[in-house]
Amino acid sequence: MVPQSTILIVADLEDQHRDTADALAAASEYRVLTASRESEVNDIVRDAHVDLVVADLDAQGCDIVEFLTRLRFTHPYLVRVLLVGDTGAELGEILSRTAAYQYLTKPLQPEQVGLVVKRALETRELARRHRLLARELKIGEDAAVFQDRPDAPAKVQASSFERLVYASEAMAELCNLAREAARTQLPILIKGETGTGKELLARAMHFHSTRSSSPLMMQNCGGIPDELLHSELFGHRRGAFTGAVSDRLGLFRAADGGTVFLDEISEISPSFQVSLLRFLQEGEVKPLGTDQVLVCDVRVIAASNKPLRPMVDAGKFREDLYFRLKGFELEVPPLRSRPDDIPVLTEFFVSKHGGMLGNRVLGVANDVVDLFRDYTFPGNVRELENEIRRMVALAKDGEYLTRRHLSPEFAKLKATPRPAAARGLTAEGKSLKEMVESLEQQLVRHALEKQRWNQSRAARDLGLSRVGLANKIRRYGLDEGGPLRD
Incomplete structure (x- = not known):
């Protein structure tokens, strides 16, 4: 199921705005929120995951220019569409300040608004993919500390429940x-x-x-x-x-x-x-x-x-x-019991505070992420966010976050080395069946070590069900910390 895009309409709810909101809400791929007062607008943007804002310049309950200008820094990837009445001489300056994707003149035509919204969200998705590819290429050119390592777990796609980000x-x-x-x-x-x-x-x-x-x-x-x-x-x-x-x-x-x-x-x-x-x-x-x-x-x-x-x-x-x-x-489980969430939360907070502080941070060094994964975080997600906010504030535009950006409390910690990946495997045995079983035994153990003996994640990496993995653990007599069975 394709997730809905959330559209926020900021306007005095006249008939033309209600018709537009109803037309957008009728499309199953959109969730439409409306607000007219500044307090409502700020609450929604803070609490809900909004993809696009349609804002009426003539709205009485909110300073639209100031609001959209602020969004450029607090939510840089949120698309902004401006509704205008009298297109006066100041329009060019307003569009420059708000960096609006498009402006539409009133009276509105719901079909036209729907088309602009659709194209704006498509452009936003293309821009997101371009950023990801550009970052991967940039990381590939840099030092090994930022590159994917053979012992690193596969990257997990982040999920979100409004502003709640997770992967575990x-x-x-x-x-x-x-x-x-x-x-x-x-x-x-x-x-x-x-x-x-x-x-x-x-x-x-x-x-x-x-x-x-x-x-x-x-x-x-x-x-x-x-x-x-x-x-x-x-x-x-x-x-x-x-x-x-x-x-x-x-x-x-x-x-x-x-x-x-x-x-x-x-x-x-x-x-x-x-x-x-x-x-x-x-x-x-x-x-x-x-x-x-x-x-x-x-x-x-x-x-x-x-x-x-x-x-x-x-x-x-x-x-x-x-x-x-x-x-x-x-x-809600504590952060120390869900280390899979730490990398995606780190990336989310870097993007969030990088936008608010105007710092375009390229990424986070692997050893910093490893350190975060090993730390118990008594203050949970709030403590992680505070540390990353401090790191982003210290970083220069276009830098990576490394250990030198850590606070003194974190800098003195040491990350536990990750287990070796499944490489250098040796097929032992005299018959083909014995050699295949030997390789399978080693691959299963390496997958378990890679995921710290979390059987659900190891089973996912191996393409097995959890029951199937449990059967192989019993078959080969594997146990955490024990040697491979001869």
Whole structure:
């Protein structure tokens, strides 16, 4: 199945814009998002994977020229199409500043917009392939430290779930389940260590749900007094407490029809757990300072970096609330348990921060990637991103990232040498059958060593099923660290 391209239309939603959005959405290869206010636009570009922006220069809720100009640096590969009314003398300067792929004059013709969008995305894909080929040729001309090594694992194609980038099987399974969960209306509980990407996963699920056109509100529940947290989520009336100088709507009512993400849910007090439970059961909101009970439709996604089940067993977290929250329970694995994600995340962050800082970094040295793969990353993906952002900031335009760009904490680490590849094989035995079995035994062991005895990845490299590989391991008596069987 070909993945959809995401198109963001930034405009005051007049009839011509609605007709254009409907025409694009009718094509199965496009997902269309719309926004008119600057805050909405910034949230979508930050949280969703957008391929192309169609922006109306006359939009009242957003400075389109400033927005598109900023995208040139923060999202350099995002295609920009400009809609204009009166083509005045300043148009040339605007097109130069925004580096728009094309501009269209109003009134719009949906067919023309559809054609421009299709051609723009085709050009974007050709440009992406050209960059990859040019980089491969450049790396091939450079020192061996940047070249593909015979002992290096095959390059894995990166996948993404909005802004969540991964290559490992564990994350693929998680994101597939998250896509299914997003299409339901059930509450979701996300578990995982700090820095693993729980918030990114929540944002991705919102944009893949039927609530994507409604607001997504975020609230960290850690270290906030009950009264303030109640005010943030349920709202309050003026004078409800000291400092309440005006009415506050509250995130639940503000996100009516949408999603509310509650981070660090394990930190809320027992008394607030009761209020949250009632909301999850009845959808009722009672602002502070009033007896009025209001009803709103909000989906809750909660996250915790602490296991909630032990807290329930210890009486620190209500069991009924725990089961209400875990309509779907998802666990984001720590980065140290999915080293296959490190190379693709490294490349993603280099591209991301290279664009934001204006540095065109060509690539990352193999020994740096090896070092990252061997490191435990207690800070998880956030720690990796911070390190790469620092490296990119130190690099000059057109450079590779090498060990000299590492921070002192990383520079003192040593990477574990990769196991030797399957070369220098010797066919042992007297008969053809014995020689073939000898070669097969060596090839299986080399594939296992190459993938650090991860049988799923080794089976994929060998073109076998996991059961087939397990049978060969038993047949040849292979074990991690042991010698080849004679």
